[in-house]
Amino acid sequence: MLDPTRTVAELRELRELTGDEDGAQRLAWTDTWQQAREWLRGKVAGTGAEETIDAAGNQWFTLAGTSERALLIGGHIDSVPNGGWLDGALNVMAGVEVLRRIAEVGTPPLAVRLVNWADEEGARFGRSLFGSSAAAGSMADQDELRQRKDADGVALPEAIARFGVDLDSALDARSELGNAAAYLELHIEQGPVLEAMNLPLGVVLGTFGVERHQVTFRGQAAHAGSTPMDKRRDALAGAAKLELELREIAARVGGGAVCTMGGVVTKPGIVTSVVETAECLLDQRHLDEVQLAEMLDNAKAASRRFAQEEELDVEWERVWNIEPILFDERLIELADESIREVAGSSHRLPSGPLHDAAEVARAGVPTVMIFVQSLRGLSHTKVEDTKEEHLELAVQALDRLAGRTIAAIDAD
Numbered sequence: 024m025l026d027p028t029r030t031v032a033e034l035r036e037l038r039e040l041t042g043d044e045d046g047a048q049r050l051a052w053t054d055t056w057q058q059a060r061e062w063l064r065g066k067v068a069g070t071g072a073e074e075t076i077d078a079a080g081n082q083w084f085t086l087a088g089t090s091e092r093a094l095l096i097g098g099h100i101d102s103v104p105n106g107g108w109l110d111g112a113l114n115v116m117a118g119v120e121v122l123r124r125i126a127e128v129g130t131p132p133l134a135v136r137l138v139n140w141a142d143e144e145g146a147r148f149g150r151s152l153f154g155s156s157a158a159a160g161s162m163a164d165q166d167e168l169r170q171r172k173d174a175d176g177v178a179l180p181e182a183i184a185r186f187g188v189d190l191d192s193a194l195d196a197r198s199e200l201g202n203a204a205a206y207l208e209l210h211i212e213q214g215p216v217l218e219a220m221n222l223p224l225g226v227v228l229g230t231f232g233v234e235r236h237q238v239t240f241r242g243q244a245a246h247a248g249s250t251p252m253d254k255r256r257d258a259l260a261g262a263a264k265l266e267l268e269l270r271e272i273a274a275r276v277g278g279g280a281v282c283t284m285g286g287v288v289t290k291p292g293i294v295t296s297v298v299e300t301a302e303c304l305l306d307q308r309h310l311d312e313v314q315l316a317e318m319l320d321n322a323k324a325a326s327r328r329f330a331q332e333e334e335l336d337v338e339w340e341r342v343w344n345i346e347p348i349l350f351d352e353r354l355i356e357l358a359d360e361s362i363r364e365v366a367g368s369s370h371r372l373p374s375g376p377l378h379d380a381a382e383v384a385r386a387g388v389p390t391v392m393i394f395v396q397s398l399r400g401l402s403h404t405k406v407e408d409t410k411e412e413h414l415e416l417a418v419q420a421l422d423r424l425a426g427r428t429i430a431a432i433d434a435d
Contacts, residue, residue, distance in 0.1 A: 025124040025422050027415035030116050033066060034414075037100075037116070038108040046405030047102035047112075051142035051153070052182040059100045063139060066119050070126040072137065078195035079157035080141035080188040085134055086126055093134040094429055095206040095388070096121060096421070097155075097379055099143035106144075107407025109211045109414075113395070115139050117209050117418045121425050132433040133204065135425070140379045141188070148172070148179045155379035157193040158200055159386035165190050197386075204432045205354060206383040206390040209421045211409055215400030216372055223413040224420055225370040226358040227392035230381040231281075231308035232315045232347035238265065238326055241336040244291055244299035255297050256334045262287055262301040264329040265322070269305075272321045276314050279373050282307045282322070310347050310373040348381040354391035354428065361423035362393065366416050393420055 041049045041059050049056045060082055064074060072084040085093075098114020118137045125135050140158075145151030148171045156162040168190060171179040180190050210227075212218075217225050242256035262284075269282035286304040305322065309315040323339060330337040355371070362369040374392065384390035395417035398408045 024127070025120060025419065027120065027418035030120045030418045031411055031414050033116050033119070034108060034112055037062065037112055042108065045105040047106040047108055047110075048104065049100060049102040049106075050104055050147050051101035051144065052147060052186060056101050057186065060139065063100060063115065063119070066116075067122065067137070070122050072122060072126070076187070077158065077199050078188070079154045079193040080183065080186055081154040081158060081196060081199070082139040082141070083199065084122065084137040086122060086131065086136070088131040088134040090133040090433075091202050092204040092432065093136045093202045094425065094432065095136050095138060095203050095383070096425065097138040097140060097206060097208050097383070098210075099140045099379060101142055101144050101146075103144050103146040103403050105405055107402055107404060109407055109409055110213065110402050111143060111210075113211060113414065113417070114209050117421050120418055121422045124422060125425070131429060133429060134202070135429075138199075143379055147182070150179070151377065152379060152382050154196070155382035158196040159382040160194060160197045161382060161385055162194060165193075200383070200386055200388055203383075203388045205351070205428050206380060206388050207354075207421065207424055207428065208378060208380040208390075208392045209417055210378060210392060210394060211402060211407070212394040212397045213376055213400070213402035214397065217370065217394060217396040218398065218400060220370060222366070222368060222370050223396050223410075223416050224362045224366050225372050225394045226355055226362060227350060227374050227380075227394055228355065228371050229310055229347060229349040229384075230374045230377055231279075231310055232312055232345060234307045234315060234319050234344045235342040236305045237340045237342055238262075238303045238305050239338045239340070240301045240303070240326075240330060241338070242297070242299055242333065245297040247295045247297060250297055257297050258301040258335055259287075259289055259298040260333045261326070261329045261335045261337065262303050264332075265303070265326050268325045268329075269322065272318055272325070275321070276309065276318050278309065278311060278314055280307075280309045280314065280318055281375060282318060304342070308375055310349070312347050315347065345377070348384050350380070350384060350391045351389035353431070354389055357427045357431065358391050358393055358420075358424050361420045361427060364423055365419040391424075393417065393424065
């Protein structure tokens with residue numbers, strides 16, 4: 024019998040085991056992370072699910088079915104330093120409870136596999152979605168990863184080798200998705216939308232595409248005391264105008280568009296000089312690739328306009344980008360039905376943060392996510408929280424979704 028209260032109790036147990044007064048400390052590729060994985064192994068024991076560790080360090084628990092096709096339920100138990108008690112861990116522990124319920128009924132019509140993805144957060148080496156991107160076959164930055172080091176100077180290949188993972192062999196994890204028929208993931212929202220709507224649960228339509236650029240305005244350094252205001256070529260003026268215009272661009276495009284100027288570095292950076300160079304980091308996100316491109320074009324046009332107004336030069340350099348990932352329409356419908364059944368109403372929304380689910384979907388596996396409300400929209404902090412009754416509803420919704428998905432796949 025499904026027992027959502029057990030999930031909440033186990034999440035609290037994990038918090039006590041691997042956290043401190045500053046929050047969760049399950050940084051990937053550390054002893055505390057490994058302790059959490061061993062603890063998870065103990066929780067799954069007794070279900071009949073067989074544990075394996077793949078070439079990328081992902082931890083799998085497989086309950087055999089009458090078919091080789093598999094329903095995947097996934098999450099990650101690693102955290103950021105001083106993180107919250109729910110981010111990632113809720114996904115995994117809710118999956119454990121669903122696995123228990125299915126095992127009690129008997130052999131399912133298809134295999135059910137719970138996966139604890141390795142290093143979703145990327146907090147130690149700055150490379151998020153390590154395990155899921157390896158399994159999806161989208162990891163293509165091994166040469167760069169070989170050079171990455173943590174704050175203590177430990178190289179990534181050295182750190183993962185402690186846990187039996189070789190960077191050159193990590194892509195062998197692709198075989199794990201070979202029989203995957205669907206992938207389900209439950210996650211805290213990490214944002215304020217559901218709380219503002221007074222709704223406990225929502226269905227995720229997909230993950231935002233991202234365009235990230237460095238925008239550099241170049242003017243002329245000049246003495247702050249002797250240069251008249253109308254004679255200045257102040258690079259910061261161009262950056263400031265663009266920052267304010269980004270709000271208007273996002274509002275015009277709509278559809279959940281977000282634009283963020285997350286950092287500005289000025290040079291020479293002294294109070295006695297007009298700013299010669301302003302280097303800005305710009306992040307733009309949208310669920311629709313056409314509208315994402317429109318946002319980028321609008322920002323570039325605005326930057327050129329402001330550069331002309333302030334007699335500046337402006338340059339753009341792409342830092343990183345990823346296309347929007349849309350989730351499976353049939354699974355979205357099944358998730359909606361499951362949520363309405365346990366909570367009365369549902370809401371469909373995009374995900375701004377990236378998740379392992381995006382990598383699985385990119386690999387061609389039908390995928391969907393359920394979000395549960397986050398109090399104050401806060402995450403990646405020790406004050407991250409969700410109402411206990413909402414957590415229990417989330418476990419129920421995931422279980423109903425798993426049942427509906429199994430039935431739908433079996434009927435195909």
